[in-house]
Amino acid sequence: MKLTVKYYDLDASEFVVLMHEDDCAAIGVKENDRVSISGMKSTVALVTQSDTLVDKGIILMPAPVLERAGAREGEEVDVIYSNKPDSVRSIRRKMDGERLAREEIESVVVDILDNKLSKIEISAWLTALYINGMDIDEIADFTKAMAHTGDIIKFDRQPVFDFHSFGGVPGNKITPIVVSIVAAAGVMIPKMSSRAISSACGTSDFVETFCDVEIDADSVKRISEETGGLFAWGGGMNIAPVDDLVIKIEHPLGINPRAQMLASIMSKKVAIGANYLLVDIPTGTGTKVPTIEVARSYARDLMDLGERLDMHIECAITYADQPVGSAVGPILEARECISILEGSKHPSSVIEKACDCAGIILDMAGIPGGTAKAKEILESGAAYRKFMEIVVAQGGRPDLKSTDLVPGKFSEDIVASKSGYVHTIHNKDIVAIAKASGAPNDKGAGLMINKKKGQRVEAGEVLFTIYADNEAKLRRARETAIKYPPVDIEGMLIKRVSAVNVRK
Structure with missing residues (x-):
């Protein structure tokens, strides 16, 4: 079926096109089915359908799909139903805990790169790997497949x-x-x-x-x-680009x-x-x-x-x-x-x-x-x-x-509420505070830790200093530090144990 291309300013997370319900019925596709689009080049995209947002005979295409199809606004393209790729069967087999052959793993990786798999299908792939895993030979095949979807750098100087x-x-x-x-x-x-x-x-x-x-x-x-x-x-x-898509x-x-x-x-x-x-x-x-x-x-x-x-x-x-x-x-x-x-x-x-x-x-x-x-x-x-x-x-x-590198101009010291020794520093809470301050996007954000495990600390002494590029993020980081204190302070005495009868 021939449809006229119209550019659609859509920043979609999926490789998707928008078609009228009647055109979808004529082609034989439903919501989230795939269509093959042939312009100067050919590509596959997921279908979203509507009877109000798009007119009959029109296919709305965001920029990435236009580029992949080699199409321009106002041109006609051929649009036909496209079967699910064979890699979907391989994903189902891995969901069932089966071992995959090298060719099956390669097909999954290539289809991720070519936007032939939806995010739901890629999520299913990741979930299957999380639950059922791979043996070491499968991982080796997976590694090679991912590497060969991008550039391979060959150094003249060896070894690397x-x-x-x-x-x-x-x-x-x-x-x-x-x-x-x-x-x-x-x-x-x-x-x-x-x-x-x-x-x-x-x-x-x-x-x-x-x-x-x-x-x-x-x-x-x-x-x-x-x-x-x-x-x-x-x-x-362009090194192992599938990895970035999956992340x-x-x-x-x-x-x-x-x-x-x-x-x-x-x-x-x-x-x-x-x-x-x-x-x-x-x-x-x-x-x-x-x-x-x-x-x-x-x-x-x-x-x-x-x-x-x-x-x-x-x-x-x-x-x-x-x-x-x-x-x-x-x-x-x-x-x-x-x-x-x-x-x-x-x-x-x-x-x-x-x-x-x-x-x-x-x-x-x-x-x-x-x-x-x-x-x-x-x-x-x-x-x-x-x-x-x-x-x-x-x-x-x-x-x-x-000394040329200067952190955020807004800062605040977080002090110890009691004396003792640093017993534990919680990594996840340190990360949460640093991220609340704006790191890593705000380059000046983060924290400097003054006391580490085992060190003596007095009440009122600075445990760490938070830095931020603006006051709002500094305030947010301080609130995170109060809600999730990252430093545990304990005395040397854990517990007093004594007899029932205390000497008078």
Whole structure:
């Protein structure tokens, strides 16, 4: 059936067109069925029908559908019924707990990329993975399928090392330090980082406060081979693009299926041709990985997956019962990170974790005494010089200093209501307060933690300081801190136990 195209200014979350009920009946489609649209090119879209918003003989198409169909307003296009893609059957099979063949997994991934699956169907896929999971061979096939939907970067300089953190612990700003140490040792590590999904700050969120992170594939190759390192945002180029589409659906569901998470991580490593990978698995209460047993299980899966992908993988299970360092939020984390590279000896937790992780990578590269060598490179200033070389290559200032980075102009100290010792710091509450202050979108927002676990605190002493770019968000963050106090203070005395008869 031929219908006349009319542009419809609709920012739809689905790949959708609007048609008159009579035209739908003539074609034989109902609400949420699919139609194939043929203009200069061909595409498939979901149908929404109406008898008031659109006239007979007209098909309303938003810009993404117009572009995909190669159509222009006023032109006629052929519109016919389109069957559900075969991948829907594969999704149903996974919902039933069955094992999928490589071709079935590839069809699901390709159909997500081509907008052939609705959000409901993608949600069903994610839910099936969450409930029934995948075996390691399925995850390997899933990883390869995701990687090959986007660009594959082939470096002339070999081998390629990489580093990834599971995240889930606030203040984990070690990536630029690790990359700078490793690159200063002559090992190439083109690190593609992410933005925050559910946290208060991802690596790219704070790195972009001092240099460009949206870098194309050619520049990634050039900068990495010239400097040995990189701090780029993976979403700034066409690397494993299906992952970004899935995350947008995954986030409101509040689930992160193990198979999807592993394939998401590894697809980006396959795309940049990594030969060696270190994975940081922060482990502790309030993180993605709550116990050592769960962390070891992830480590086994990752190493098994690496064997199937011809990649040597090692894992570092790291302490995550409290934030790493003192700063949480983009500018605050950037300032703390750079100050350590400049030579600051604090916070020691950031230095220790960065050197331990960099040391493992150096060991993997055949450089003996990895952790000791990493500390030597950091303390000598070689890591700072390499850091600045990478920053300048990514468009940053050659005279950058940590003191140039100034947090939000609105701030408030949160003080202890009693004396004692810091018993617990709740990571989730720290993140909630930082997000309430505006992080990560507001670069100056976040908090500085003054007291960590085990430290003595007196009544009225500052526990942490909240920063915000405006008063409204500062007020909201303060209210969040009052509602969900992130710091538990206890005395050394837990309980007094005495006999019934007290001496007179």
